[in-house]
Amino acid sequence: MAKRFNNLDAALKYLRPTSADEATPTPDAPAGTPLRNYQQYKAKQKKISYVRDAASKPGEIDVVVVKPFALLPTDTTALRTVISARAVGQYGTFGLTEAELGVDTTLQNTDKEAVGFIPAKAICRNVTGTTTSAKVSKVTGESYKTKANASYTFPVGRTTANPSWGQQKAFILSQVAASAGNKSVTFKPEKY
Structure with missing residues (x-):
């Protein structure tokens, strides 16, 4: 992932309880938040497509x-x-x-x-x-x-x-x- 998402990756990591190990699934972020949108994108549950201008x-x-x-x-x-x-x-x-x-x-x-x-x-x-x-x-x-x-x-x-x-x-x-x-x-x- 791009560096611009480092803070979101860290936020997802901190959703997991401190007593959990690395194999423990990350709980879902609150619905409707940018963190949840990113979590869905990262898990490939959200498809994103971009339309390029003809000039680009x-x-x-x-x-x-x-x-x-x-x-x-x-x-x-x-x-x-x-x-x-x-x-x-x-x-x-x-x-x-x-x-x-x-x-x-x-x-x-x-x-x-x-x-x-x-x-x-x-x-x-x-x-x-x-x-x-x-x-x-x-x-x-x-x-x-x-x-x-x-x-x-x-x-x-x-x-x-x-x-x-x-x-x-x-x-x-x-x-x-x-x-x-x-x-x-x-x-x-x-x-x-």
Whole structure:
């Protein structure tokens, strides 16, 4: 579960009597509460679906290559991965370029496909709205405020300037922070 649910997971744990062991089932939270909604969601008793706006759908998928962080900096192996057509060309919005992200769109015969390889990713968010609107969480039923925004997921690879994942993350973070507007970035490490 996401970190945002840590407090709800803890609350469910505290519903159990202190004398109970880990195998003791958690009693039901009070009906109609956000905790009960979350408990039903976690137990898969409540189905949630989201409808994406047409503008947020990925569209076609383009094949690109990245150099994985799991290999030595001197290794020239490039692995194929994908990026959504929607995300292509949005690098500049966040003060980045394909080269800085370690993404190469020129495919070579020597590029490899690795089964199970998932590249590192930078999920960049651009807040475009100026006013907040209220929405209701489908998980807990609680209302929250948000502004209009668009997010893009970019694959990230090793570069000569930033051969380690830590260096590359720090560089991308600094570029996004320096870009104009209300921007943020989160990261997912590669799985090799």
